[in-house]
Amino acid sequence: MSTTEPVAAAEIIDGVLHLTIATSAAGASMDFDLINAGTAALRDLDPSVGAILLIGAGANFCAGGNVRDFAAADDRGAYLHQLADELHDFVRALAAAPVPVIAAVQGWAAGAGMSLVCAADIAIGGPSTKLRPAYPGIGLSPDGGMSWLLPRIVGHGRASEILLTDAVLDAEEAVRLGILSRTVADDEIRAEALRLAQTFVNGPRATYAAMKKLLAQSPTAILDQQLDAERDSISAAANSNTGREGVDAFVNKRKPNYVGLT
Structure with a gap:
């Protein structure tokens, strides 16, 4: 070296x-x-x-x-x-x-x-x-x-x-x-x-991964394609452990705990 x-x-x-x-x-x-x-x-x-x-x-x-x-x-x-x-x-x-x-x-x-x-x-x-x-x-x-x-x-x-x-x-x-x-x-x-x-x-790792994926594909996508990708991504996130924890924590007025969640 x-x-x-x-x-x-x-x-x-x-x-x-x-x-x-x-x-x-x-x-x-x-x-x-x-x-x-x-x-x-x-x-x-x-x-x-x-x-x-x-x-x-x-x-x-x-x-x-x-x-x-x-x-x-x-x-x-x-x-x-x-x-x-x-x-x-x-x-x-x-x-x-x-x-x-x-x-x-x-x-x-x-x-x-x-x-x-x-x-x-x-x-x-x-x-x-x-x-x-x-x-x-x-x-x-x-x-x-x-x-x-x-x-x-x-x-x-x-x-x-x-x-x-x-x-x-x-x-x-x-x-x-x-x-x-x-x-x-x-x-x-x-x-x-x-x-x-x-x-x-310590944050919502699945959310960051989804954001990075959307950002990576956006330069070559037309708006129509990106809108579909965003729809599919947020829909999948809503049923994920990370999405459920985030929404439930917001509704219950507590800090979300994303550790170990996907």
Whole structure:
């Protein structure tokens, strides 16, 4: 592994799957031992997991791929093809996860690191958070799903400008565009992201899964199809244990207890 300090690649703590994607080694570049371990954990997601937390182990979230390793490869194209395959397996596994994905975005999120911020359901940053595509600077095109994810967050025109000009986005602009959900103090980013993740662990997990499914299919569905999907989803939820508990708790003016319900 390319890290210099011991880091748990995929660790479940109190129902939250912590996935470390980069460390302080090699300038906070993406560590593919960690990425591949994360993919394995996501594909065989433990049923106790109620939320996923993406973190960087150093001062920065992730500075993208290790460009020095790119340069050292005998066949750079083949090497990047392999890394992109591995990263994209991770992105696909994140997208397929039925639980909320939260990114704790401290410091820089550049290149594929920015792609993973876009792939999260919720991204928490701080005043010092900065995002940058970083691909034009090394003569490469995007990976990690950025060319698909970013236009759906900020719109095609704004995404084109950000990518083509290699724009550096500060936290305020990233929140305005919807890439970051919100900001807290820099030293509270990890704690706030974890607090949020834990609320999902104890919340209506079946509801979150249904919401994620509806949101995932909405970009390619016409309104008529989405209305049918929403009808079928809320109908199924009404007869589920989670739906029954939620409605009954509301009627009886008590706090719902969703722990262990499907």
